[in-house]
Amino acid sequence: MADTPNASGEPGELYLDAAATEPVSPAVIEAMTPFLTEAYANPASVHQPGKTAARALDAARASFAAALGTRPDDVIFTSGGTESDNLAVKGIAMARMRKLGLRPVYGLDETDGKQLASSRPRIIISAIEHPAVAQSAAWLHEWFGCEVVRIPVDAQAHLDLDALERELDGEASERTTIVSTMLANNEVGTVEPVEELVRIAHAHGVPIHVDAVQAAGQIPIRFRDWDVDALSVSGHKFGTPKGLGALLVRGRTPIEPVLSGGGQERGLRSGTQNVAGAVALAIGLNESNARMQAQYRELVASRDMLIDAVLRVVPRAELTGDPVRRLPGHASFVFPGVTGEALLVDLDARGIAASSGSACAIGRHEIPATLLAMGLEPSIAKSALRMTFRRPLAREQIERVSLALEESYAGLTRR
Incomplete structure (x- = not known):
């Protein structure tokens, strides 16, 4: 998080967008x-240099696994959170369809819908999932006719556990291929009750995938203790170069690869392994x-302290999330009467880098989907602002942010 004086002696950029990426x-x-x-x-070569690389890969895998509370053979190295989510959702759903004898169902209409629905594969996700999960589910709907069920959330973005229970009750669980949910929300920071979610899914015999991209390195991850079936992480959220990630997946979990090739990574992620990337993941996560x-x-x-300061200087602001x-x-906040985009531009001019929600939507200036799922009106949701950081803020930094927001909000509402 940079906050050093520039050439004129003024404070430099204050980076408050760690949820998007870290240095x-x-x-x-x-x-x-x-x-x-x-x-x-x-590392697949049999000569001595290849064996040296293979030993480094094995050591990195073991270290990385230990940091996430699991075993080395659970770790599948990938290119990042998006690939990990795709592999988990698509791979487990396809494998479970085969295991359960569920065939793709296409073109349901009013006449045949009721008859075919009883054999239609199902995928359960939350209403606030990252596009990597939501779009993977949509792909399975388009190409396999899967029914995609979205579990609602409350006003703090907590999943409705009773709704999940209802969706898994009775014969529906026999057609459900996977439950996929995030551990911590990228837009409002709410942490979900992962152990309870696992208990519910497993009580109905359904595997569960957890997207822990925003959580790894920020809160403890105990993959084996939680009894999760698959879990995604992304390295650039904890200090590695972009394009690095992993999927943890238990050997008991049926899963099909989505890439074909040489059979690396247990045959689930073919391609020459990135030894330097694996080392980076291990070092970055442990750090x-x-x-x-x-x-x-x-x-x-x-x-x-930052939350209190913002709510004090902008009384109309509201904290979002738990x-x-x-x-x-x-x-994370909403600021009624302005747009998040306008606030971001004004804060950026004042040397403060923040975001309006998911980094994947900022370029399109979309209203944060999580806030809509939480029940906020679009006019309020579009005023979202998110400030994220990995190291404690000094009092002077908090004062700088609150003063900038106070002045920015006052200026924008006067226009």
Whole structure:
């Protein structure tokens, strides 16, 4: 998080968009470099340089697995959270369709819909899923005729557990291929009750995938203890280069690959393995976990100070998401009477980088979908602003942000 004086002596940029991406850690760069320059061999090669690369890959996998509370053979390295989500949702759904004897059902209409619906494969996701999950479910609907069921959320973005129970009750569970839900919401920071979600899904014999892209490195992940079937992470959220990620998947979980090739990564993610990338994931996650353990209370305290300061200087602002069960460095609001886009532009001119919600939608200036699912009116939801950070904010930084927001909001509402 940069906040250093510029050439004129004024404060530099204050980066409050860590949920979109983090800078690459110097330790990660140092650890990666040998595998980009000297130990660059293909880990599948049988010669000594190849064996050296393979040993590094194995060590990185073991370290990465331990940091997420799982075993090395559960780790499938991918190109990031989007690929991991696609592999989990599509791969598990297709494998379960085969296992359950469910055939694709196309072109349901009023005359045959009722008859065919009883054999239609189902996918359950939450109403606030990232596009990587939601669009994977939509793809399965388009190409396999799967019914996509969306579980609603409450005003704080918590999943409706009773609704999930109802959707899995009776014969419906026999047609449900997967439940997929995020662990922590990217737009409002709410943390979901993952153990309860797992309990409900498994009570009905349905595997569950958890999108932990926003959570890894920020809150503890206990994959095996939670008994999750599959879990996605993305490295650039905890200090690695972009284009790195992983899917944790239990050996018991039926899953089909979505890429065909040489059979690397248990045959689930073919392609020459990125040894330097695997090392980066291991180092970055361990570094983030260590920082989390050392600074968690301070980070939460500075988050709450920031929230209090913003609500004090802009009384019309409202906090979005759960005020307590949320990510430690995540503060999100709506500012009635202005647009989030206008606030972002004004804050950027004042040297403060924030966002309006999901980084995947900012370029299109879309209203945050999570806020609509939480019941906010579109006119309110479009005023969303998100500030995210991985290290505690100093009091001076909080004062700088609150003053900038106060002046920006007042100026925009006078126009």
